[in-house]
Amino acid sequence: MNNRIRTDIAHNARVWNYWLGGKDNYPVDRAVGDQVVAFHPGIGEVARADRAFLGRAVTRLAAGEGVRQFLDVGTGLPTADNTHEVAQRIAPDARIVYVDNDPIVLTHARALLTSAPEGVTAYVDADARDPERIVAAAGETLDLSRPVAVLLLGILNFVPDTGEARRVVRTLMDAVPSGSFLVLTHPTLDPELGGEANEAAMAFWNENATPPITARTREEFTSFFEGLELLEPGIVSCSRWGAPEAAAVAQFGAVGRKP
Template sequence: MTHDTHGTPETHGPRIRIDTSRPHPARMYDYYLGGKDNYPVDAEAAERVLRGLPHGRGPALANRAFMHRAVRFLAEEAGVRQFLDIGTGIPTSPNLHEVAQRTAPAARVVYVDNDPIVLAHAQALLRSAPEGSTDYVQADARDPGAIIEAAARTLDLSRPVGLSLIALLHFLPDDAAHDTVGHLLAALAPGSHLVLSHTTADFDPDSTARALQVYRDRGVFLTVRSHAEISRFFTGLELVDPGLVPGARWRPDPAPAQPATAATDLFYAGIARKP
């Protein structure tokens, strides 16, 4: 499913229903960020996570801030003008295209998610600068072929792309995660960059295990990986300095809103270039 930047969303196939009987990670993430696009079932699950992980809002905010810094780096320093953002989540301004188009108004962005509540808010993702373009694709991260096919309608895949997998891969088991990353990178041109963040238990295993159990008890697959396991996603790529590090410590702003303390060191983040 795609949406034209200036048009009305066109729906194909059966009508998509939002299931409010069980929590959804995108809506729980919205709750952590202080958003309003969540339901009581999401708030209840998120509050249970926060009881076991009192600083749980910090990583969500730090993860969002990392995305902003990563996109600025790609647009300002790496010269990237095309972005493929998979696992977009519920729109929270500034969205990726807003950050990119501040530097490069002609930047083209394709958002991908499989959550119907993200689809319901997709128009917020399509407010592109006149010189640029945005598109939204309703697809599953486990189907990289369909994602690439749809993205190619907006992006020129013969030129570099910034592939954003922010807080996504920990929702996929090992085989699916590596298959998705491998297929996506194979389809992108040299000079493309992989941006990812990923939950880890390296810093606080007990609290992280409690949070993990809340998700699993509610039918949400979520896994954590070590630094070495996350590093595997960058195999064959050239890591950008400072490498794969705790998210708040990846090129922090001079006066960060969230200090780079242990409270936010619950995920790793990094960027690497395809040679």
């Protein structure tokens, strides 16, 4: 793995940070981010909707389902209301493990490693495509005999092979017990969600930034939840999960429970 931080090519974590109004980005990220917005003016709304979904999903799982352990894979750069902040506001004893393999994120990990005194927050430097390593490292902080919420928000789109992406999900969910949850978001070209606007933006991204991104259909997204029980409202635009009146964005969101 190359840990050198490239400042000459746009990077998804920094561009996403730019769209969310953060300051952890470089001129190249802002330039590419602005050009993607030119292709897809609503992309900033997608980023904000994905972040808001995180807050609603973690709130529901912590407050409504009693979940006290969270494994957040593909963390990205810290912004407001990170997983540990949302969870520990409800349950100060919540334990959170963040996972990312991005050197940019790693340098900011100390901002994620704060925790309520009663709880724990840890950071694992690992690639999402190495779920076995993630499970082994997470087990040092989380009790894998008790329910865990596994979060993969906007990360499987960076695993181009759908079979490999399914293997990642299967491996992670096989490692956690009954009563655990899978929380996913994923971009799509589905016209019902306005996904045609993603096509030109994704093509530009893949030519000018890293890592390359892959959209998936509703059927492909649904396949990640095989063997799980979807929580209401099922598979919807992530902006409408827990906020049914919100405008749709071209990003699926769903939460499934392991029976």
